[in-house]
Every structure is written in C-alpha cells, then in structure tokens.
Amino acid sequence: MRKSAILLVAGALMIPAVPSTTFAQLSPSADWATHAQNGYQVIANVTYMTATGYDSKLDVYKRRDTTAAQPTLVFYHGGGWVGGSKEASFMSILPWLEMGWNVVNVEYRMARVAPAPAAVEDATCALRFAVEKAKEYGIDPNRIVVSGESSGGHLALAVGMIPESAGFTRACAGGGFRGIETAVPKVAAIINWYGITDVTEMLGGANARSYAAQWLGASSDRDAVAKSVSPLTYVRSDLPPILSIQGDADPIVPYSQNVRLSDALTKAGAKTELMTIAGGGHGNFKPEERTAIFLKIRDFLAKNGLPASSGGQGSR
Secondary structure (H helix, E strand, C coil), rough: CCHHHHHHHHHHCCCCCCCCCCCHHHCHHHHHHHHHHHHHHEEEEEEEEEEEEEEEEEEEEECCCCCCEEEEEECCCCCCCCCCCCCHHHHHHHHHHHCEEEEEEEEECCCCCCCHHHHHHHHHHHHHHHHHHHHHHEEEEEEEEEEECHHHHHHHHHHHHHHHHHHHCHHHHHCCCCCCCCCCCCEEEEEECCCCCCCCHHHHCCCCHHHHHHHHHHCCCCCHHHHHCCCCHHHHCCCCCCEEEEEEEEEEHHHHHHHHHHCCCCCCCCCCEEEEEEECEHHHHHHHHHHHHHHHHHHHHHHHHCCCCCHHHHHH
C-alpha cells in the first residue's frame, strides 16, 4: 500500500503544470469561443404560433451578462420554402453572437405543411412574438434587424417591407399565444442575403424555379398570391435601410432580382445598398469574401445608428 502511494505521488510530480499564460495565448476567435457558452443563455424550441396543426418554433440566444435590452437579430433560414431548418443555419448567426447581439433564430411552415403565404405569415408572427416578449428575452424593440439567406432573405425583406394592411398577421392572434396585440414593428434594418424579390417571375419563363412552384401550389389564385408576397410589390420611400448581398453568378436566385430591387428602392428614395460578389454563386462564398461581407455589414449598421459591437463577453 505504501509503495502504491509513493508511485502515485511520484507520478503526480511528473505531470507538467499548465502555464498561467495558456489562455492569454489563445487567438481572439478561440478566446471568444471559449467563453461563448457562458456568455449566452439558449432558450430553444419556443412555440411562437400554431396554425394548420403545426407548431412554429424559434430559438432565442440571450446574453447572460446584462439585463438591459439589447440590439437583436431575427434570422430566417433558407431552403426555397421547402427545406432547411433553424439548426442548420446556426453557423450563420455566429458572427452576430460574437458582436454581442441577442439572436432570435426562426423556423416556419414550409410547403409540405402549408403553401404560400404561410411562411410569410409565420415570419411576421415571429417578429411580433419577439416584440411581445421583448422584456423576457432582453430585446430592444427599436433595434431589431431582420436577416436571412435565400428564401430566408425573401422572408426578411417581406417582414420589413410588407405593411400590416396586407393581412399576413391574421394567423398570429389565433396561434399558440392568443391575445397578442402588439402591432408589427418597423424594423431598424434589413440584411438580405441573396433573397428572392419577385416570386411571380419564378413561376414561369426563363427564371422559373421548381421550388417556387412547389411553395405556391396549384391554386387558381397563385399568381395573385405570388405578387402579394413579393418584396418588389411594396417598394416605397419610408422603408428601413436595406443591404442586399448576392453573387452575380448565382444559379438558384437570379441576380437580376436584387439589381431590380436595388434600382427600384433607389428610385423611390429608400436607403439601400447592393453588395455584389463578383463571380459568386448562391452563398458558399470564399473566406475573404465573407470577411469583406461582414465588414460591410458592420459599416452598414454603424451608418444607420446600430452598434457593430454590443460589448460584453459576446464581443471579445
């Protein structure tokens, strides 16, 4: 027994001490990742509405180090309104967590559950729900940015551009949280990653896309529905600032759609910028291109009175 104890002590003495400078030597990104788990509370799979027998859910990423209302990103995943998930889009929200923002990551009814305009209804109701629960989730209703990729970019544009008079909030009050009376807020900005801007164009002709036809279904009024969910239908001067990002070789969403949106917004007197990635496809941008994009996003936020970094552990 005494011999075993001596061996254990000897072994312990041979284990090298961890240098006190180990954590100081981490790269900035590794240092942030080390602390991110403690920096954010994750409130997962919150049902924000129920319609057509389906519970639409969202995840909330809330900073732990403050009780003050924070600038918040509301994000919609892509997938052509027929696929994708909030979990699969997690990497897209990481830069916002690093900036110290709160994030609401939204899932919505897709074509297999309900055709258009269900996804737009859900996206709008998710924003309304976030505002209704702003105090609980640490959200500043006056500093909400909506964003998304591909069909999620379309939903971000729809939420930020379509007025309440269009009627897409009808499903909200009858959902899982009855009695929500909060009006659809005007968002502080829209960041559109290669989103669809003219759904009607994608139902026929050279720019027809099968995913759009699947989402709209075969109803007799599908052209009217397509127009009603198209951001280009609602161009006017009093819109939030809009930054669109797209590759000019995108094979999934025609680049011309965001050029048309940018031109129409400029003509109407709205604040808008279009960042073109030369030779870029449907996302999957090169590392240096993504770096340039997020530098552009930070500049865009700052120009429009929004913080590129909100401080705290999230923005190490």
